[in-house]
Ligand code: GDP
């Protein structure tokens with residue numbers, strides 16, 4: 396029996412939504428398709444920021460202040476690496492490094508990424524199934540005025556202070572969906588696009604050949620949650636990217652990106668006035684509180700969406 400809920404997920408916004416969903420339905424009914432376009436090599440180790448955020452959040456160990464990393468982690472190793480001239484712009488906690496060591500070791504032993512991620516979720520005791528979007532490398536590249544930047548250089552080193560001229564996903568054309576990804580889209584009762592950055596979190600997943608088509612053709616109810624509230628993002632560069640790429644900086648701008656891919660679009664009560672324009676795109680609008688600032692709000696959002704989908708809980 397395949398899982399009933401399939402969630403396309405980036406990092407922080409997605410992990411908050413997944414916490415609410417996992418408090419509302421049995422964990423084994425949830426499959427996450429995780430963005431690996433943000434992956435990078437750090438000090439010789441393979442780091443998957445979005446996948447780790449999702450795993451840590453579901454395991455209840457994510458740092459609540461940052462939304463990434465492990466709660467209470469220390470940074471002795473990245474400090475000590477300074478002596479040898481390592482750059483400090485990308486930070487990774489000591490216990491977080493253990494995850495990277497283990498992941499790297501398994502990858503070097505020839506394990507495909509989906510097995511590595513399954514091992515990590517097992518180690519953290521999760522019943523949620525987390526699938527990387529692909530076992531093959533796909534890397535998000537930000538095209539700026541001075542040339543291309545790997546995603547983490549844009550995001551962390553340059554703090555998103557670069558004009559985005561374009562975004563591409565290196566390796567995507569040759570990538571195959573990880574085993575289980577297409578089935579999870581086709582066989583779910585509901586496919587949910589988390590309130591993640593549509594360009595650099597959901598975008599890379601949709602760029603894996605076959606994924607967009609499976610989403611377009613699935614009989615599952617398809618829903619997206621706006622990461623933009625009242626014309627602003629809770630965090631991150633999604634608003635800047637909407638503007639830079641010629642889109643309206645609003646929940647409606649996000650809804651336009653998902654036209655034909657979703658049946659229900661969730662927007663915040665602050666954006667209730669946009670609901671008719673969203674519905675004119677050919678999707679139903681659900682207006683509810685979408686700021687997930689507490690466990691209660693996370694749960695309430697998940698419940699509201701399930702009720703709107705009329706999926707029995
Ligand atoms: P990243 O990979 O860590 O940047 O995470 P995501 O792409 O999953 O999430 C970034 C997006 O999440 C941003 O556009 C935020 O606006 C959005 N986000 C974060 N928290 C919330 C929230 O509580 N509610 C909503 N609606 N969006 C959120």
Ligand code: CA
Pocket residue numbers: 405406407433444445595596
């Ligand atoms: Ca990310």
